[in-house]
Amino acid sequence: MPTARWAGEDSAVRIDGTALAARTLEELRVRVDRLHERGIHPGLGTILVGENAGSLSYVAGKHRDSAQIGIESIRLDLPTTASAADIRAAILQMNDDPRVTAFIVQLPLPEGIDPTPMLELMDPSKDADGLHPTNLGELVLAVPGGAGTIDAPLPCTPRGIVEMLRAYDIPIRGKHVTVIGQGLTVGRPLGLLLTRLEATATLTHSLTADVAAECRRADIVIAAAGVAGLVKPDWVQPGAAVIDVGITRVVNEETGKARLRGDVDPAVAAVAGFMSPVPGGVGPMTRAMLMKNVVEAAERRLR
Incomplete structure (x- = not known):
């Protein structure tokens, strides 16, 4: 993987998610070609409710990735006024559609609709x-020893975070990892995955x-x-790996222009050993x- 640094020889190695994702998608394209040769045509379904700009952009990106590697796209877009019954009907439709290998319900859902x-x-x-819940349960119930023993998405x-750490040869097993945040999509499942990989995880x-103080104890933050800009340089021990998942749209009051900022102050690069950027x-x-989960779901059909 590329080993560019943030700013000079003494700064952190930049963990290039864009380059790693491109390499991953190319590997998946080869696997999709092999599936096509065996008569299996993977399809990604998406259910999008409303017109949230971030969700619209994210779903569009997923379908661009699908087209790039030969996966069919099946979209169900519902209006903001869609009821819980409308969303349930869309999910059942995806469950029954033979073209759909795997699908997502784009979160967040409209206010008042419980995603669970x-x-x-x-x-x-x-x-x-x-x-x-069945697949998250695999992280709890499967025996320790690594994510490769889990036969579930x-x-x-x-x-993606684990793949980034591995690509840069950053050890996980036996290391102390501090996760800031305990949300459904990142913090909680990440804690379970890290524990299965035999790290000491603090959420x-x-x-x-x-x-x-919890961050200063960690080999990986x-x-x-x-x-x-939540995480400051004095939160990080020298040489630690820092992965920035947060993304916030910040508007410059003088110019009115917006830019994306992560949870990590860029000055942390002077202390950390490795650090991922936002964006990229x-x-x-x-x-x-997501593409990998779809391809693996298709490959399970060959067993």
Whole structure:
């Protein structure tokens, strides 16, 4: 993998999620070609409710990735006014559609609609995001020894983070990892995955007494709080690996222009050994892992 540094020889190695995602997608394209040769044509389904700009962009990106590697796209777009019954009907339609190898329900759903029963309604074998309770349960119940022993889709962002660490030969087993944030899509499943990989995982949140102290103990810090610039240089021990999951749109009051900022202050690069950027870090790898889950779901049909 590329080993460019943030700013000079003494700064952190930049963990290039864009380059790693491109390599992953190329490997998946070869696997999809082999599936086509055997008469299997993977399809990614998406259910999008409403017109949230971020969700629209993210779903469009998923379908661009699908087209790039030869996966068919099946979209169901519902209006903002869609009811819980409408969403349930769309999920059942995806469950029954033979073209759909795996699918996602794009979150967040409109206010007032609980995503949990919607995720539970999905066919676990078609869960592209790895967030169905049955599949999350694999992380708890399967024997320790590594993610490779789990025959179920893994949550995309946690899986992408682990792939990034491995690509840069950053040890996980036996290391102390502090995760900032305990959300459904990142923090909680990431804690389970890291534990299975025999790391010591600490999950921090808004009620943690001293988040900075927990970070200073860590060999690896993973920030997924959604607070721009939260992690400061004095939060990180020298040489630690820092993965920035957060993404916040920040508007410059003088120019009116917006830019994306992560949870990690860029000055941390002067202390850390490795650090991922925003954008160009975890985001591309999350999308690549979604494609990987779809391809693996198709390959399971050959068994």
